[in-house]
Amino acid sequence: MAVTEIAFLHLKVRQPSTATKTGLREAQQAQSKYSGYPVHFLRQVEDPSYFYLLGGWESVAIHGGEWITSEINQRLLGKLQVDMDVEWMFHLDVPPSGSLSNTPLQAPVVMLSRYFVNPSKKAKFDHVFAAGIPALEASTCVSPYFGGWRIDKDMESENEEFVVLTGWKAIEDFHNFSESMATEQFMVIQTVATRVETKHLRLEKWE
Numbered sequence: 001m002a003v004t005e006i007a008f009l010h011l012k013v014r015q016p017s018t019a020t021k022t023g024l025r026e027a028q029q030a031q032s033k034y035s036g037y038p039v040h041f042l043r044q045v046e047d048p049s050y051f052y053l054l055g056g057w058e059s060v061a062i063h064g065g066e067w068i069t070s071e072i073n074q075r076l077l078g079k080l081q082v083d084m085d086v087e088w089m090f091h092l093d094v095p096p097s098g099s100l101s102n103t104p105l106q107a108p109v110v111m112l113s114r115y116f117v118n119p120s121k122k123a124k125f126d127h128v129f130a131a132g133i134p135a136l137e138a139s140t141c142v143s144p145y146f147g148g149w150r151i152d153k154d155m156e157s158e159n160e161e162f163v164v165l166t167g168w169k170a171i172e173d174f175h176n177f178s179e180s181m182a183t184e185q186f187m188v189i190q191t192v193a194t195r196v197e198t199k200h201l202r203l204e205k206w207e
Contacts, residue, residue, distance in 0.1 A: 003060055003151060004096045006163060007053040007089035012082075014049050020083045021206040027076040028206075031055055034067055037096045040105055042112070042201035045171070050087075051204060052112065054105070056096025060151060063091070092163055094148030103146045107167025110201040111174055113147075115193040116159040122149075125162065125192045132189065139177040140166050159194060171200055 011020075028039045037056030044050040057063040067073055097103045104110055117125045136145060147164030154161065168174045178187065190196060 001093070002056060002058050002095045003063075003091040004094050004148065005053070005055040005057060005063060005089065005091055007055075008087040009051055009053060010085045010087055011049045011051070012084065016083060016206070020080065023076065023080045024206045027073075027080065030072055030076060031067065034070070034072075035063075041204040041206065042105065042110060043204040045109070045200040045202060052201065053089075054096075057091070060091050090150050090152040090154075092148040093151050094146070097146065104140065104165050104167025105146075105203055107140075107169070108202070109168045109171050109174070110203070111166045111168060112199045112201055113164050113166070114197040115162040115164070115189065116157070116195040116197075117162060117193050119158070119160050121192050122160050125189065128188050128192055129162070132187075136166065136177075139173070139180075140168060162193075165201075174200075 016024075024041065028041065032039045032055070035055060035057050039053065039055040042052045042054065044052075057067075115125065133145070145164050145166045147162065150161040150163065166174075168177075
């Protein structure tokens with residue numbers, strides 16, 4: 001089953017060097033060539049020293065068993081580890097998109113939401129989320145959302161995790177959406193999840 005990879009990375013310096021930017025572009029191109037799926041970087045607005053990698057794989061096994069241990073990946077990581085740390089990485093049970101046009105990543109602002117859900121409430125979460133999609137579609141500026149459930153379990157938590165990305169014209173639009181009466185059904189999600197984390201991102205090309 002094709003899966004989406006999401007990784008969270010941290011720059012040790014707020015403004016990366018030219019060499020680091022070049023190394024990130026090289027890693028992006030190498031992974032995309034190996035996997036057959038595009039790779040995108042998204043930089044956090046709240047703290048630009050943090051950023052995310054989104055990519056795709058035909059399976060978790062190909063990513064973990066072939067690419068991660070490959071000579072080219074280890075060489076590229078070796079060049080970057082002086083200026084960058086990998087905080088975490090896992091996979092989502094949603095097929096990766098083949099282009100930006102099918103995702104919210106091209107929006108001026110991308111919101112990443114992580115919902116932590118007790119396993120007993122997973123079905124209820126799916127139901128509430130589906131019920132709120134029309135309100136979300138009416139408010140977002142591009143493809144309404146892209147997301148799915150985490151495949152790799154967090155051994156330090158009993159919760160399931162649902163990750164969703166949405167595209168907005170401005171951060172204010174998301175806040176207006178959150179406060180509007182039309183989103184009442186969608187915001188019931190907040191009561192189903194045990195915890196919610198949100199970050200605002202922008203597409204980063206490291207130019």
